[in-house]
Amino acid sequence: MNKKSKQNIEIRTLPLEELRINTIEEKRYIEGHAAVFDSWSETLGGLFPFREKVNRGAFGESLEKDDIRALFNHDPNFVLGRNRAGTLELREDEKGLYVKIIPPDTQTARDLITSIERGDINQMSFGFSVEEEKWNTEDGIDVRELRKVKLFDVSPVTFPAYPATDVGLRAMESYENYRAEVRSLEEQEENEKLKIIKEKQKLAYLQNKFRAM
Numbered sequence: 001m002n003k004k005s006k007q008n009i010e011i012r013t014l015p016l017e018e019l020r021i022n023t024i025e026e027k028r029y030i031e032g033h034a035a036v037f038d039s040w041s042e043t044l045g046g047l048f049p050f051r052e053k054v055n056r057g058a059f060g061e062s063l064e065k066d067d068i069r070a071l072f073n074h075d076p077n078f079v080l081g082r083n084r085a086g087t088l089e090l091r092e093d094e095k096g097l098y099v100k101i102i103p104p105d106t107q108t109a110r111d112l113i114t115s116i117e118r119g120d121i122n123q124m125s126f127g128f129s130v131e132e133e134k135w136n137t138e139d140g141i142d143v144r145e146l147r148k149v150k151l152f153d154v155s156p157v158t159f160p161a162y163p164a165t166d167v168g169l170r171a172m173e174s175y176e177n178y179r180a181e182v183r184s185l186e187e188q189e190e191n192e193k194l195k196i197i198k199e200k201q202k203l204a205y206l207q208n209k210f211r212a213m
Contacts, residue, residue, distance in 0.1 A: 009152060011074070012041075013125040013160035021117050027102060028113060030080070034126045034154045035059070035097040043141070052144040059097055062128075062151040063090050070101045071155045074127060078108050080156075090154070099124065099154050112156060123160050127152040137182075 012035070019032035037056045043049050062068070063083075070081035070088045081088030081101040089100035103109035115121040132148035 009127050009129055011125050011127050013123050013157060019116060019122050019124060019156070021113050030099075030101040030103060030113070030116060030156065032099055032124060033096045034099045034124045037092075037096045040143070050142040050144055052146060054096070054146045054149075057092065058146050058149050059090075059092055059151055062149060063092070066151060068151050069153045070099070070103075071153050072108060072112055073157050074125065074153060074155045080104070080109060080112070088154075090151075097126070097154075101154075116156065121156055121158060123157050124154060125157045125160065126154045 019030070021028055021030060023029075035054050037054055037058075040051050040053050043051055066083075068083045068088065068090060069076070069079055072078035072080055080103045083090055087102045087104075089098075091098050103113065112121065128149040128151050130146060130148075131150055134145040134147060136143050136145075
């Protein structure tokens with residue numbers, strides 16, 4: 001089932017053991033992966049449990065056309081980089097969404113670099129809206145494939161988004177649409193079955209009536 005959802009911004013957070021600081025020509029930069037392709041997430045959604053994965057190529061169109069920022073804690077007051085300024089590199093590689101941030105020489109950025117080096121901050125979130133998705137059910141749980149997304153920002157974060165609340169609320173509309181579609185299909189199938197049963201009963205009645213003549 002493919003649907004285009006409204007642009008409700010969702011946030012996903014991954015533990016990034018590889019989030020690191022490197023240096024090129026005396027410039028320090030932050031790099032890692034903000035998303036991993038074709039890997040099922042933990043169970044998300046709280047009251048609306050589901051799992052999801054990001055399909056390879058999901059970010060492709062957005063990376064080509066959108067103005068994307070790197071922020072700290074998703075706060076627009078703390079801009080770390082921007083793709084159109086050449087201070088944020090984003091690309092899809094074999095693993096997922098690769099991120100390279102060349103941070104400014106500000107106190108916030110310097111403190112962040114120190115915190116990453118110390119291991120105090122090792123997670124990154126990405127803010128996005130869904131443009132194309134596929135819902136299904138596997139092993140008794142609903143699953144969502146993100147096929148095409150619009151990327152707004154990538155952000156090293158102090159605290160990750162809490163999956164049982166944030167994800168559930170933001171994905172609720174899409175989830176409810178999916179469940180409504182499933183119920184509609186189930187009702188159609190049930191109606192078709194009833195129709196077939198009635199047709200068979202009618203045929204049997206006519207056959208019995210014909211034999212009794």
